[in-house]
Amino acid sequence: MLPEERIMPANVAKGAPRRDTLNLRIRPEARNLIDRAAAVAGKTRTDFVLEAAQKAAIEALTDRTMFVVDVDVHAAFVAALDAPPAPKKRLRSTMQSPTPWDVRTAKNDDRGSNPARR
Numbered sequence: 001m002l003p004e005e006r007i008m009p010a011n012v013a014k015g016a017p018r019r020d021t022l023n024l025r026i027r028p029e030a031r032n033l034i035d036r037a038a039a040v041a042g043k044t045r046t047d048f049v050l051e052a053a054q055k056a057a058i059e060a061l062t063d064r065t066m067f068v069v070d071v072d073v074h075a076a077f078v079a080a081l082d083a084p085p086a087p088k089k090r091l092r093s094t095m096q097s098p099t100p101w102d103v104r105t106a107k108n109d110d111r112g113s114n115p116a117r118r
Contacts, residue, residue: 026034038048069077085091 034049035045038045041048043051
């Protein structure tokens with residue numbers, strides 16, 4: 001067996017996107033309902049079911065990352081985000097100190113090597 005055959009089955013054409021199979025056991029009335037809905041939507045059963053399953057998966061995962069809070073809690077959260085950060089001594093010191101390129105420029109100016117200053 002060649003190395004690429006261990007990664008990709010021989011029945012999958014090279015360069016073609018790989019697709020997996022999902023088998024379901026389903027009651028006939030549920031299948032008929034899905035078939036009718038897919039036909040109305042102008043989709044195949046597979047496309048219809050896959051799209052619905054993906055939407056449900058996204059919704060399930062989103063429920064884990066989105067929090068629903070009342071208006072007062074949301075307003076307090078937004079206010080905290082919008083408030084300027086409290087000034088800190090170290091940040092103030094950093095913002096008032098010269099940048100490395102300002103320091104180099106000042107040293108070059110003192111030596112007369114900056115042509116713009118001549």
